[in-house]
Amino acid sequence: MQPASMIECHGVGKRYPGGREALREVSFRVGPGEFVFVTGHSGAGKSTLLKLVALLERPTSGRVVVAGRSLDRLPRREVPAHRRAIGMIFQEGRLLPERTVYENVALPLELAGCWSAREIRHRVRTALERVGLAGKERCRPVELSGGEQQRVGIARAVVHRPRLLLADEPTGNLDPAMAWEIMGLFLAFHRAGVTVLVATHDPSLIRRLGGRVLTLQEGQLVDDAWWPVVEGVP
Amino acid sequence: MTAGARPRPRRPRGRWLREHRRACLAAWSALAGARLAGLMTVLVVAVALALPAALGVLLSQTAGLARGLAGELSRIALFLEPGTRPEAARALAERVAAWAEVAAVDYVSPKQALAEARRLAGLAEPLRVLEDNPFPPLLLVSPTPEALARGLEPLARRLGRLPGVEDVQVELVWAERLEAFLEVARRVLLILGLALAAAAALVVGNTVRLTLEGRREEIAVMRLLGGTEAYVRRPYLYEGLWLGLLGAMVAWALVAGAVWALAAPVARLAALYGGSFSLRPPGVAWGAALAGVGALLGWAGAWLAVRAQLRRMDPA
Numbered sequence: 001m002q003p004a005s006m007i008e009c010h011g012v013g014k015r016y017p018g019g020r021e022a023l024r025e026v027s028f029r030v031g032p033g034e035f036v037f038v039t040g041h042s043g044a045g046k047s048t049l050l051k052l053v054a055l056l057e058r059p060t061s062g063r064v065v066v067a068g069r070s071l072d073r074l075p076r077r078e079v080p081a082h083r084r085a086i087g088m089i090f091q092e093g094r095l096l097p098e099r100t101v102y103e104n105v106a107l108p109l110e111l112a113g114c115w116s117a118r119e120i121r122h123r124v125r126t127a128l129e130r131v132g133l134a135g136k137e138r139c140r141p142v143e144l145s146g147g148e149q150q151r152v153g154i155a156r157a158v159v160h161r162p163r164l165l166l167a168d169e170p171t172g173n174l175d176p177a178m179a180w181e182i183m184g185l186f187l188a189f190h191r192a193g194v195t196v197l198v199a200t201h202d203p204s205l206i207r208r209l210g211g212r213v214l215t216l217q218e219g220q221l222v223d224d225a226w227w228p229v230v231e232g233v234p
Numbered sequence: 235m236t237a238g239a240r241p242r243p244r245r246p247r248g249r250w251l252r253e254h255r256r257a258c259l260a261a262w263s264a265l266a267g268a269r270l271a272g273l274m275t276v277l278v279v280a281v282a283l284a285l286p287a288a289l290g291v292l293l294s295q296t297a298g299l300a301r302g303l304a305g306e307l308s309r310i311a312l313f314l315e316p317g318t319r320p321e322a323a324r325a326l327a328e329r330v331a332a333w334a335e336v337a338a339v340d341y342v343s344p345k346q347a348l349a350e351a352r353r354l355a356g357l358a359e360p361l362r363v364l365e366d367n368p369f370p371p372l373l374l375v376s377p378t379p380e381a382l383a384r385g386l387e388p389l390a391r392r393l394g395r396l397p398g399v400e401d402v403q404v405e406l407v408w409a410e411r412l413e414a415f416l417e418v419a420r421r422v423l424l425i426l427g428l429a430l431a432a433a434a435a436l437v438v439g440n441t442v443r444l445t446l447e448g449r450r451e452e453i454a455v456m457r458l459l460g461g462t463e464a465y466v467r468r469p470y471l472y473e474g475l476w477l478g479l480l481g482a483m484v485a486w487a488l489v490a491g492a493v494w495a496l497a498a499p500v501a502r503l504a505a506l507y508g509g510s511f512s513l514r515p516p517g518v519a520w521g522a523a524l525a526g527v528g529a530l531l532g533w534a535g536a537w538l539a540v541r542a543q544l545r546r547m548d549p550a
């Protein structure tokens with residue numbers, strides 16, 4: 001049974017300790033299976049918004065509801081399970097440099113601790129094949145190109161087949177061709193029924209795909225609109 | 235599960251064991267990697283545990299011996315009526331010496347008592363001016379160990395009823411002093427042991443904290459991906475356990491070595507006093523107990539260090 005909405009934000013605000021307000025009175029709703037962009041300049045609060053949904057940070061005001069569950073009522077010990085249920089791609093990549101590609105991708109399954117070694121092997125292989133890294137299992141992240149590293153991060157985010165995928169600047173420092181390829185992966189997950197939220201400061205990326213776009217500006221949600229596909233964007 | 239409505243996969247059997255084996259082995263290889271820091275910690279823990287352990291071994295093995303010695307020094311003094319003739323006193327001594335509870339009887343004549351008293355410095359002058367010998371004839375009765383163990387009161391009462399006996403005194407001074415001394419030694423050992431155990435736990439905690447410090451990114455990523463505190467903590471707890479366990483094993487070796495080195499001289503010393511006492515190396519059960527204490531201390535020290543650190547690292 002699908003919940004009525006995958007993400008709901010009700011007047012969400014976030015002030016980091018000692019910092020200024022990163023988010024102010026943000027309210028929106030994302031339905032199950034939707035593909036939504038979050039855009040805005042650097043420092044607008046995109047990453048913060050994704051972190052609140054993944055419960056990597058707690059809001060200082062307002063309420064975040066994910067899959068029908070209000071996160072402010074979630075006790076501390078249930079936070080890990082919530083994080084494990086979500087697939088997250090981090091802006092900083094956050095691969096473990098001493099571990100191989102295989103070990104990095106297997107990590108969410110190890111953390112969940114409910115798969116056998118055989119299932120883990122099968123799932124990691126499948127995820128790596130989907131992102132086109134089948135031959136790189138034994139490499140360390142430093143031996144890979146930026147695009148390949150990004151794809152390892154994606155494989156890690158989807159290896160446990162989450163219903164919600166949060167991608168923070170997944171095409172950050174990639175050339176347009178590579179970025180396009182990565183976006184293709186997200187579209188494939190979206191077609192498989194996964195709810196996808198992509199944060200990007202790059203409007204040309206959005207214009208090539210079109211779709212629903214949430215625009216943040218200095219922590220406030222200033223626009224929630226459908227952007228048309230613009231042909232001929234590089 | 236918040237975002238996933240699909241059924242969870244079945245939990246494979248032996249998962250718990252697998253998890254712990256992973257953490258335990260990971261901790262071991264981390265230790266093997268950081269050889270010097272680990273070795274120093276193990277040695278500090280070993281010394282901290284070896285000191286009270288060695289004292290404990292010494293105390294437990296010598297207490298029985300000391301009790302025996304103190305028992306030999308426990309005597310019953312029979313003061314005879316003044317003017318009892320030496321022959322009568324000696325006859326009484328022989329009669330008492332034949333009792334089952336009595337090991338030996340010594341007769342101390344008034345003359346001998348005076349000479350003994352004169353020998354003691356402070357009493358020489360005042361005694362010189364006395365015209366009469368103030369000391370009564372005296373029988374010193376040494377009980378057998380069995381009689382001593384049963385208590386000297388009945389024997390003392392029986393001796394008091396003998397004809398010609400004016401007064402009876404039980405000299406338990408040495409046994410009492412020894413018990414008091416042993417009690418003090420036990421307390422000192424307990425306090426020392428607790429303090430050194432705490433020190434061992436803190437040293438382990440500090441080492442584990444340093445390991446943790448070097449793995450901040452790994453820990454942070456595990457937390458971001460939904461690793462539970464218990465999962466993230468486990469390898470570090472095992473690191474503490476290994477450090478404590480290895481420390482205890484080295485401590486045991488130190489104690490055994492010390493006993494081995496002391497055994498021959500102690501036996502020779504005992505032989506000089508006519509005894510046959512020898513130090514025994516601590517047994518296997520004893521070593522197992524020490525290992526258990528070490529492992530527990532290491533685990534506790536790591537737990538304290540890791541808990542505080544992890545809480546600080548995750549805001550949510």
Ligand SMILES: Nc1ncnc2c1ncn2[C@@H]1O[C@H](COP(=O)(O)OP(=O)(O)O)[C@@H](O)[C@H]1O
Nearest residue numbers: 016019021022041042043044045046047048049
């Ligand atoms: N951990 C943090 N501590 C303090 N301030 C932060 C932290 N993370 C982000 N900020 C601040 O919050 C604001 C929004 O940051 P962020 O959400 O990363 O924006 P974006 O992802 O859109 O670039 C910025 O001003 C940033 O400096």
Ligand SMILES: [Mg+2]
Nearest residue numbers: 046047048091
């Ligand atoms: Mg950002």
